Amino acid sequence: GLTGRLQGVFDKLRGKGKLTEEDVSEALREVRLALLEADVNFKVVKDFIAKVKERAVGQDVMKSFTPGMVVIDIVNKELTDLMGGTHTKLAKANKPPTVIMMVGLQGAGKTTTSGKLAKMLQKQNHKPLLVAGDIYRPAAIKQLQVLGEQLKVPVFSMGDQVSPVEIAKNGLQFAKDNNNDYVIVDTAGRLHIDETLMDELKNVREAVGPHETLLVVDAMTGQDAVNVAESFHKQLELTGVVLTKLDGDTRGGAALSVKAVTGCPIKFAAMGEKMDALEPFYPERMASRILGMGDMLTLIEKAQAGIDADKAKEMERKMRNAEFTFDDFLEQMEQVKKLGPLDQLLDMLPGAGKMKGMKDLKVDDKQMGRVEAIVKSMTKEEKRKPEIINANRRKRIALGSGNSVQDVNRLLKQFEDMRKMMKQFSGMMNPKAMKNMKK
Numbered sequence: 001g002l003t004g005r006l007q008g009v010f011d012k013l014r015g016k017g018k019l020t021e022e023d024v025s026e027a028l029r030e031v032r033l034a035l036l037e038a039d040v041n042f043k044v045v046k047d048f049i050a051k052v053k054e055r056a057v058g059q060d061v062m063k064s065f066t067p068g069m070v071v072i073d074i075v076n077k078e079l080t081d082l083m084g085g086t087h088t089k090l091a092k093a094n095k096p097p098t099v100i101m102m103v104g105l106q107g108a109g110k111t112t113t114s115g116k117l118a119k120m121l122q123k124q125n126h127k128p129l130l131v132a133g134d135i136y137r138p139a140a141i142k143q144l145q146v147l148g149e150q151l152k153v154p155v156f157s158m159g160d161q162v163s164p165v166e167i168a169k170n171g172l173q174f175a176k177d178n179n180n181d182y183v184i185v186d187t188a189g190r191l192h193i194d195e196t197l198m199d200e201l202k203n204v205r206e207a208v209g210p211h212e213t214l215l216v217v218d219a220m221t222g223q224d225a226v227n228v229a230e231s232f233h234k235q236l237e238l239t240g241v242v243l244t245k246l247d248g249d250t251r252g253g254a255a256l257s258v259k260a261v262t263g264c265p266i267k268f269a270a271m272g273e274k275m276d277a278l279e280p281f282y283p284e285r286m287a288s289r290i291l292g293m294g295d296m297l298t299l300i301e302k303a304q305a306g307i308d309a310d311k312a313k314e315m316e317r318k319m320r321n322a323e324f325t326f327d328d329f330l331e332q333m334e335q336v337k338k339l340g341p342l343d344q345l346l347d348m349l350p351g352a353g354k355m356k357g358m359k360d361l362k363v364d365d366k367q368m369g370r371v372e373a374i375v376k377s378m379t380k381e382e383k384r385k386p387e388i389i390n391a392n393r394r395k396r397i398a399l400g401s402g403n404s405v406q407d408v409n410r411l412l413k414q415f416e417d418m419r420k421m422m423k424q425f426s427g428m429m430n431p432k433a434m435k436n437m438k439k
């Protein structure tokens with residue numbers, strides 16, 4: 001899949017200490033192929049690669065300490081932008097009820113998603129009403145009623161002998177009379193887009209004036225999904241897209257192209273048939289998932305749970321200003337120890353395990369003790385400005401802490417590497433970026 005291919009490309013990048021321009025160009029060629037293979041729209045891919053290139057040149061990737069990480073970070077950010085940058089919330093009517101009209105081809109998942117949305121809203125203490133507006137598909141009304149019963153959400157229906165326009169109008173009135181603050185209108189689909197369908201949907205739309213017209217598309221259909229989105233958008237002025245069946249073996253192309261091609265944000269992602277398999281769509285998260293960095297979020301959540309927020313903020317400031325001292329180093333190690341086995345944490349950081357210096361950073365308690373002893377044998381000034389620790393000072397510190405000069409040298413080297421790396425990371429991992437990823 002897309003993730004596997006991209007990971008292959010990035011593993012190659014990470015494995016290299018230094019990158020040449022040729023390395024970067026080749027990586028981008030492979031990223032381009034991977035995207036095309038994943039059924040991302042050709043023009044979208046072209047623009048995407050151009051943007052990544054431009055950004056990479058601007059940031060002088062070659063001179064950075066971890067060029068591979070910088071390239072991945074750039075790709076990650078551009079993927080996020082491609083999908084709309086930030087999460088777009090569901091619209092809310094100034095005066096309830098908020099009317100949501102679900103449209104899409106047959107089998108895309110409109111009825112299922114209507115149920116899921118109702119459940120999500122119900123959880124947020126809203127009182128949704130489902131309206132059965134598909135009078136064509138056999139058992140479509142029953143399907144919605146079954147979902148409604150299961151969720152304990154009322155379903156408004158008038159059978160299949162009344163026009164969808166009438167049903168929608170009456171449904172809206174029913175909601176007003178019964179204090180339902182959200183109305184979800186399920187509609188009929190066809191196998192292909194046709195005029196009759198579009199006309200009917202337009203009429204329903206005019207009759208109830210939805211605050212949201214959500215197109216439900218099957219992510220498995222790749223570029224077709226994007227074409228469908230384009231034609232629906234032209235006729236119905238969609239306000240958002242729901243991508244379904246992301247749990248299947250999709251190639252990811254639809255998620256990456258829909259926003260870029262139609263300008264319509266993806267608002268929800270569905271990944272399963274069950275009623276709780278609907279998530280608000282977060283471009284940052286999707287990008288991370290595509291890049292195989294999903295675990296990064298787990299790591300960040302873990303870190304945020306375990307680390308004192310104020311301390312982390314202060315630490316971040318220090319890292320950015322390269323004020324990070326040996327005292328901070330010790331404190332950091334203590335914090336990291338609280339998070340659990342470091343190996344496991346490093347595994348979660350994409351590429352960290354392969355990064356220069358990182359693998360020597362494995363700390364067990366014995367090593368921790370040694371590091372602590374060495375740091376404690378330093379003077380205040382040495383802790384703050386390790387660059388003044390010359391050969392004589394190293395000898396003194398070694399003696400004072402009961403370690404060899406090599407041990408001291410190794411720690412100093414690690415510290416220096418860590419400092420450099422942190423400067424690199426701080427852009428990526430600063431609290432604001434973390435918060436964005438968590439959202």
Ligand code: GDP
Binds near residue numbers: 106107112245270273
């Ligand atoms: P509609 O014709 O657009 O109303 O589509 P339905 O809601 O009836 O869904 C068609 C089929 O797709 C049903 O079997 C659903 O269970 C299934 N389905 C809907 N959403 C998802 C999803 O996110 N993942 C999977 N695997 N199946 C889904």
Ligand code: MG
Binds near residue numbers: 110112140
């Ligand atoms: Mg249906």
